[in-house]
Amino acid sequence: MKHPHGRSSTDTLETVPDSSSPAYASSNPVSRMFDRFASIITRFAGSPVAFGLAVITVVIWIVTGPIFHYSDGWQLVINTGTTIVTFLMVFLIQQSQNKDSVALHLKLNELIASHRAASNGMIGIEDASEEELRRLAAAYLRLSGAGTGNDSKTVGPTEQT
Structure with a gap:
């Protein structure tokens, strides 16, 4: 380039x-x-x-x-x-x-x-704002079932929040 x-x-x-x-x-x-x-x-x-x-x-x-x-x-x-x-x-x-x-x-x-x-979508994520990183972390927590009693081990968001 x-x-x-x-x-x-x-x-x-x-x-x-x-x-x-x-x-x-x-x-x-x-x-x-x-x-x-x-x-x-x-x-x-x-x-x-x-x-x-x-x-x-x-x-x-x-x-x-x-x-x-x-x-x-x-x-x-x-x-x-x-x-x-x-x-x-x-x-x-x-x-x-x-x-x-x-x-x-x-x-x-x-x-x-x-x-x-x-x-x-994770490539280049280091340039995201703190707010964007927090939203993404929350999306990963939801996907992993953390705090819901769900033992799902799925990793990687299918949607960006």
């Missing part, structure tokens, strides 16, 4: 925002670099080594407390450092989360599309 802006899009269902689609990332060098950087940093941030470094940093800060007489400057060092790291990590983790979410949705879409009995 040809994208309106001239680049080809792998998102033929138009369910993934352009800036999150694989086609966008591969065509934009800054996005590719940021994606690689975010992946490396988030993998490292979740490692035992990173946790160990954080613990060592806090221990060093605590040990230096008496040396600096627990001054305002001493407290400011840890407060500023943790604030900056937290602020930057939010963006890196969100980038990785967005990528993982797109990959998960694509895998689920593939499973839905490959199963004859599944409702293809």
